[in-house]
Amino acid sequence: MSIVTKFTVRRAEITVAVILALCSVALMWKSAQNRITWSAEENMGAGFIPFYLSLGMFICTVITIIKFFLKRSLQSTNNEPFIDPEAFKFVSVTIISLVVLVFAIGYLGIYFSLIFFLAFYLKYFSEKSNSFILIFSLTTPILTFLFFEWLLKIPLPQGISEPLFYPVYDVMYGSSSLFMIWIYIIATVLSPSVLVLLANRFIK
């Protein structure tokens, strides 16, 4: 019996309730670093509202725990696995790849990280050909770049890859005519497909 099947809904219910109770206590403790008192004479302390809200959270989790031991909640008597083992593969790989993606964004920048993320994800979960995966993984970051940096003027993190984008910015904000910019855009969006299809044709 694997760990996944041993971790039942019942166990998950109590584990999560205890974790939430501990988080509530931590929030109360953190709120208490500000003044948590309030009276008609003096203004409400900055910690007053978060402290009592966290206390309310704590009480709710304690009730959930009591209901668990009294077997009054649906989850407290459910001994089925919390997550189906087959589905666990999908969910866990997705979570890990997302965590790695966000780590990589801070270092490599978003566009290059997205290429690796998409290539990995599609290779792992889909049954598509390598050519499709390559075209998809290269085109999506290009479209993301054009949408955010060119259309919305919102710079996304570029990490160590930032110098590579300077020539692109020169074209975007330089003296090129609008017509030429559109030519560059169309060429850039289509280039992964053309390159991959050519490579497929000539490299055997």
Added chain:
Amino acid sequence: METFTLLLQGMATSFEFLNLGLLIFGCLIGLFVGAMPGLGSVNGVAILIPITFIVPPTAAIIFLAAVYYGAMYGGAISSVMLGIPGASTAVATVFDGRPLAVKGEAMTALTAAAVGSFVGGTVSVILFTLFAPPLAEVALRFNAPETFALMVMAFATFVGLGGDDIPKTIFSILIGLVLSTIGLDLITGKPRLIFFGIPGFLHGINFLVLAIGIYGIGEMLWTLEETKGKVQMSKLSVNMKEIGKAFSALKKTFMAMNIGSFLGFFVGILPAAGATPASLMSYGITKQLSRNSKEFGSGVPAGVVAPECANNSASTGSMLPMLTLGIPGSPTTAILLGGMILWGLTPGPLLFTQQPEFVWGLIGSLYIANFFTLVLNIALIPAFLMVLRIPFAILAPVIFVLCVTGGYAPTQSLHDVWLMLLFGFGGYMLRKLDYPVAPAVLSIVLGPLAEKAMRQSLILSDGSMGIFFDFSSKPIAATIMYIAIVLLIMPAIGPLYRKFFKKA
């Protein structure tokens, strides 16, 4: 008459080139997100809000409202063709829509859904136009105590009418409120709940981070888990004969249309309810009142029309309290309300006097979006069926890319992207254990507004909580507050009442 003139002006606003373009684009995206299992109006609106910063608020709200509207139509497509609701709002559509498709009458089901949605949408938008101005006029007299009381009532509605586990519902409301207090205290200016001294917490937690986390990442994890198996798409023949046959089947659905449209609108107004319970209730009531109730569940057009009328009607209904009172009627309108704050608007009745173009542009656009979505829905059924064949393994990473970029764009901070991942994973876990997540999103949006209203009220009353309960000085606030208390204690009293009568 004045309302009619304003409505015409609003319609003219939505016919402006940019607004009309975004309206049609929004309807298309809405139909798409509604049709895809795992994506619904709330996910679509949450993920798309960051890209609306480029256009003026009126165009942005028209676009997002069209997405909301389109998603209500689109949900039926996968309910009928795959037997999986495209969104929770289309759950009840599966009951009769799927059996119709299995019998080979998929076109009847899809036409019934589209026409039902159109009727529900039209009735609700007319009701909206009639109710909104007088309600906003009343709400203009509201001060801080009344506003706070209304917000308490919105939270209490989740407890009293939400139907979920009560401690878990209250926990969800409270965690949303605690998250909304992170950052600088608005009165004393002191930093609150700055964990590990991370400066990212100083600017607070943007509601979008929680909304995209829960409805983007969390929902995708949930759907990846649910749809790992293969789905079977029904066969569909689209021709004029089939469409004509489908329309003639609608003659017997008049009662379902009425129930769905009116019930949906009024259920939609309630903060805890929204389109999902509205559609389920309409289905249930239509079935009970129908002469051939035994046939429901085996493929009756009325069983498709009732929930589809209701979910469209409820989506419009949920915008009524959002626009007039500043209180959202559904998770999607909670996100729209947060969007208004991001665009620099103050949600509430003042919008009617200060931003008439925005308000009436939105109301006018609902009429037009309703028409366009009906046409696009029926015309593009073959295209949507192609879209439904896209494997989830390809769609999911695209949604993740939109989530990550959407989480980063508003504040341009990776800290928010990390938080979004955390909320996504946390939301997925909590949802699996039946913690409702919608109250948390509503509370993080309303939290800062509620805190401000409460503290202003307490300054007015020299610190006395009596200001919220005093019938002589604040009759409206007190009435709302007592209703809220009744809603809060209702789940506790209900079982006791039943126990007492059982013994008696």
